[in-house]
Amino acid sequence: AASGVSRVDLDGRPIKPMTICMIGAGGFIGSHLCEKLMSETPHKVLALDVYSDKIKHLLEPDTLPWAGRIQFHRLNIKHDSRLEGLIKMSDLTINLAAICTPADYNTRPLDTIYSNFIDALPVVKYCSENNKRLIHFSTCEVYGKTIGSFLPRDSPLRQDPAYYVLKEDASPCIFGPIEKQRWSYACAKQLIERLIYAEGAENGLQFSIVRPFNWIGPRMDFIPGIDGPSEGVPRVLACFSNALLRREQLKLVDGGQSQRTFIYIKDAIEVVLLMIENPDRANGHIFNVGNPNNEVTVRQLAEMMTEIYSKVSGEPPLEVPTVDVSSKVFYGEGYDDSDKRIPDMTIINRQLGWNPKTSLWDLLESTLTYQHRTYAEAVKQTMSKSVAS
Numbered sequence: 001a002a003s004g005v006s007r008v009d010l011d012g013r014p015i016k017p018m019t020i021c022m023i024g025a026g027g028f029i030g031s032h033l034c035e036k037l038m039s040e041t042p043h044k045v046l047a048l049d050v051y052s053d054k055i056k057h058l059l060e061p062d063t064l065p066w067a068g069r070i071q072f073h074r075l076n077i078k079h080d081s082r083l084e085g086l087i088k089m090s091d092l093t094i095n096l097a098a099i100c101t102p103a104d105y106n107t108r109p110l111d112t113i114y115s116n117f118i119d120a121l122p123v124v125k126y127c128s129e130n131n132k133r134l135i136h137f138s139t140c141e142v143y144g145k146t147i148g149s150f151l152p153r154d155s156p157l158r159q160d161p162a163y164y165v166l167k168e169d170a171s172p173c174i175f176g177p178i179e180k181q182r183w184s185y186a187c188a189k190q191l192i193e194r195l196i197y198a199e200g201a202e203n204g205l206q207f208s209i210v211r212p213f214n215w216i217g218p219r220m221d222f223i224p225g226i227d228g229p230s231e232g233v234p235r236v237l238a239c240f241s242n243a244l245l246r247r248e249q250l251k252l253v254d255g256g257q258s259q260r261t262f263i264y265i266k267d268a269i270e271v272v273l274l275m276i277e278n279p280d281r282a283n284g285h286i287f288n289v290g291n292p293n294n295e296v297t298v299r300q301l302a303e304m305m306t307e308i309y310s311k312v313s314g315e316p317p318l319e320v321p322t323v324d325v326s327s328k329v330f331y332g333e334g335y336d337d338s339d340k341r342i343p344d345m346t347i348i349n350r351q352l353g354w355n356p357k358t359s360l361w362d363l364l365e366s367t368l369t370y371q372h373r374t375y376a377e378a379v380k381q382t383m384s385k386s387v388a389s
């Protein structure tokens with residue numbers, strides 16, 4: 001459907017092909033967005049990143065049907081004079097670049113703050129000065145903790161959605177103290193959101209801000225010792241996948257009582273495409289993008305992944321599949337956590353008429369099938385090597 005058929009936006013108007021400057025295109029979300037844009041639209045992508053492994057399959061060979069519509073630029077936006085030129089050449093800039101793994105927030109707080117605030121500043125400035133539209137990726141973590149988390153454990157108000165549902169235009173941002181460096185990321189993201197909002201209000205910048213709520217799927221992060229550092233700590237999907245692949249226990253931080261809503265990456269990418277192609281509906285808005293129906297505790301997630309992985313791999317689960325670990329041991333000093341994250345969907349529904357589709361079970365089944373197919377053999381080989389030596 002990439003050519004020939006004329007595509008229309010939500011208001012029935014033909015969509016003109018555009019050039020998109022995608023910063024952080026080589027990451028998890030970027031790779032899925034590039035795939036979608038190449039296979040379903042006529043748009044061009046200038047893909048900027050320091051890595052290209054996750055989009056290699058879109059760049060080579062140059063006989064691919066979309067060759068010529070995607071161009072990779074290996075650059076670090078911290079120090080590269082090509083950035084402004086690439087933004088000027090484009091109709092739209094999408095900024096995905098960030099340090100965004102919780103293990104880094106309390107152990108590398110300076111890198112985290114620089115990456116999420118300082119390094120994003122020139123991107124905002126070039127868009128504003130050159131009258132270019134910006135879609136900036138923030139995070140659901142800007143909400144921090146729920147109001148309900150401060151109520152007494154047994155308070156009936158904890159069951160009242162008014163105390164936990166997160167609304168873009170009404171909920172406060174509630175972070176822990178400065179010594180809990182976990183919040184360095186959320187705080188940096190909050191400040192760049194405020195700056196973008198102010199550029200819109202004072203200088204007319206056309207922007208949309210996306211707050212992802214735990215998007216997961218194939219190509220997320222890395223498997224330690226296989227396609228990332230052995231000592232690295234990725235986000236929960238990759239941590240649990242790694243343990244399942246190695247037949248080790250899944251580690252539940254502080255008992256795994258925190259709650260999350262997980263959304264399938266492919267559902268989320270659909271609404272990003274709607275934002276790209278419906279600027280009149282998307283500009284000036286902050287959007288929660290999540291699946292409020294897929295809520296579990298981290299402990300429940302571990303149990304579900306254990307059951308599904310066993311089905312997918314044909315291997316029986318461990319007798320005791322999980323083990324509790326304190327956050328201090330797992331993440332180090334200064335870790336803290338969001339208790340619960342339910343996205344309010346009113347604004348995204350009203351502006352873009354979108355709803356997520358995939359259940360947690362289905363998205364874990366397809367993701368763990370991918371993990372097994374991609375990594376099981378390599379993990380077995382490294383494990384037999386380390387036993388032999």
Ligand code: NAD
Pocket residue numbers: 023024025026027028029030048049050051075076077078095096097098099100115119137138139140141211212213214215216221
């Ligand atoms: P990711 O780490 O896979 O992707 C980020 C990409 O940005 C990486 O490929 C990285 O190499 C690149 N990058 C970082 N700094 C760069 C620099 N200075 N110059 C050039 N490239 C640079 O992460 P992701 O999950 O794809 O997340 C993308 C965005 O979405 C981030 O801003 C993140 O904060 C936000 N987000 C994601 C989720 C989620 O559920 N996946 C949740 C909340 C927020």
Ligand code: UDP
Pocket residue numbers: 101102141214234235236237239240251252253254256258260298337338
């Ligand atoms: N977590 C866990 N075990 C792990 C990795 C993460 O219990 O091996 C927990 C973590 O403490 C948090 C949740 O899983 O409560 C989600 O963590 P993730 O790193 O995916 O990111 P977050 O949603 O906190 O941004």
